[in-house]
Amino acid sequence: MEKKYPRLQIAKYVAADYFSAMVSWILFYTFRKKIIVAPLYDSVGQDLNDPTLIMGIVIIPLFWLLIYYLSGEYHNIYKKSRLQELGRTIFITTLGVIIIFFILILDDTIISYKNYYQSFLFLWGVHFSLTYLPRLIFTTRTIHKLHNHIIGFPTLIIGSDEQALQLYNDLQKKPKSAGNQIVGFVTINGGPKTPLSNHIPHLGNLNNLIETINNQKIEEVIIAIEPSEREKIQQILTKTKATNVMIKAIPDLLNILSGSVKMSSLFGVPLIELSHELMPAWQENVKRVMDVVLSSVALVVLSPFLLVLAIGVKLSSKGPVIYSHERVGRFGKLFNIYKFRSMYTDAEINGPALSSKNDPRVTPFGRMMRKMRFDELPQFYNVLKGDMSIVGPRPERQYYIQQIVDKAPYYLLLFKVRPGITSWGQVKFGYAENVEEMIERLNYDIIYLENMSIYIDLKIMIYTIKTIMEASGK
Incomplete structure (x- = not known):
């Protein structure tokens, strides 16, 4: 089976969109100047040297690419x-x-208002035609490859008995594939010798589900368990929702599934597609653009203040200015988080320990920074790198995550989003001093996940600024 190259596929769409936008603008410019306001332009040479045309050729395609990106056009490119x-x-x-x-056309010199309609319709028709044609070609070729098993999505079946076997047989019988490349199955309670093991490999059970998904580079999971195994459904959903995979289930499970679902038919094999989009694609892209822009501005504008803080940290105690430590981010990916050091260098000589209200490990200067949240400012760099977002659940160390998951398995849901510099839990609860408080703060983060939107992010930013102004941090 041919390997998929998502970045190359996206690059094809971007290149085609750029070229289509540029050509459509040149054609529209020629139409506008030669047909609508021809008396004002009597030389082709003047048109070719017109700064408006040159600027449009550069800027207009970039404008369209931004629109496409923000609207999610380059999201799920193979689907x-x-x-x-x-x-x-x-x-x-x-x-x-x-x-x-x-922005550009309404102030044109025209002979009659009919020219406005002509301009609008011509630009719309040319741009749509030149944009849709290559997209139609790309999409048709991708669908052809999916139908003929040339490319596919590595798929894992959860289940092993009659339901799973029936699903597998149904998928195999269809003359046109939807791209599901079944790589194996995991069992709920049974051993490796099941009806399905005669057809595809047995890859383990629920206990090593996440490891299997990561090792096999699974892109889709189909839940096909027996009625007697339905008590495991919540455990399955909790585990799989913490991964970057599409989750589907056989229709018999509809009455016990929680969350938003929609029907998906694999060319005759009906499945329930569980919605994993906490935010619409366009809002997620806008959020990322906001992160990059605001972080860049913050690092530039605050650079003199960051220098003052760095000097304060250096003079207040011995040790490095920046404290770097490993945290767990989106989809369980490890990354190094950066902070201004607010504790003495031997703060964790006896092992990991959460800070408390009057923690003696915190330096006097560090205590001031923590109250104002200034110690978090270097994390704007983490945001630029893509490890974090400005707003999102606070990242934790693996040491504490395992303790939290043992008591609150739904913590894994936080892995669906990038961790943030500030969060609803951070604003409403603040720093946690023990695992129980971390679980209590988790409730606020779950509320955030259920209501994620650009509006909520802006609201949390405002509350964070208020916390900084009031110096009410811990």
Whole structure:
């Protein structure tokens, strides 16, 4: 089976979109100047040297790429349908042309108002045609490869008995594949010798589910368990929701599944597709753009203040200015978090320990920084790297995560999003001094996950600024 290259596929879409936007703008410029306001332009040479044309060739394509990115056009690049592509291209073309019309075209010198309609329709028609044609070609080729098993999505079946066997047989009988490459199955209670083991490899059980997903690079999981195993459904959902995989289930489980679901048909094999999008794709992209822009601005604008803090840390006690420690991020990925050091260098000589209200390990300067949250400012660099977001659940060390998961397994749900510099739990609860308080703060983070939106992020940022101004941090 041919290996997928998502970045290369995205690059094809980006290149085609850029070229289509550039050509459509040149054609529109020629139409606008030669057809609508021809008396004002009597030389082709003047048109080719027009700064407006040159600027448009550079800026307009970038504008369209930004629109496509923010709207999620480059999301799930291998799971597009031709009908979906058509609808989204019509909508985004209409939106973009309206923006261009009001910003650039509305002040044109015209003979009659009919020229406005002509300009709008010409730009819309040319841009849509040139954009949709290559997309249609790319999507058709991808669908052909999926149907013919040339490319696929490594898929794991959870279940091993009659339900799972029936699902496997149904998938194998279909003349056109949806791209599901079944690599194996995991059992709930049974051993490796099950009806399904005669067809595909047995890869373990629920206890090593996450390890199996990571090792096999699983992209989709299909839950096909027996009615007698339904008490395990919540455990399965908790484990799998903490991973970056699409989760589907056979329809018989619909009445016991929680959360948003939608039907998905694998060319005749109906499945329930569990929604994993905590935010719409466009909001997630806007959030990322906000993270990059705000972090860049913060690091530049605050650089003199960061230098003052660095000097204060250095003069207050011996040791490095920046404290770096390993944390667990999105989808369980490890990364190094950066802070201004607020404790003495031997603070954890006896092992990991959470800070407390009057912690003697905290330096006087560090205590001031913690009250104002200034020690977290270097994490804007983590945001730029993509390890963190400005708003999101606070990242924890693996040492404490295991203790939390033992008491509150739903903590794994936090791995669905990037950890943040500030969070709803941080604003409403603050620093936790023990595992019990970390679990209590977790409740606020779960509320955040259930209500994620750009509006909520902005609200949390405002509350964080208020906390800083009031110096009410711990």
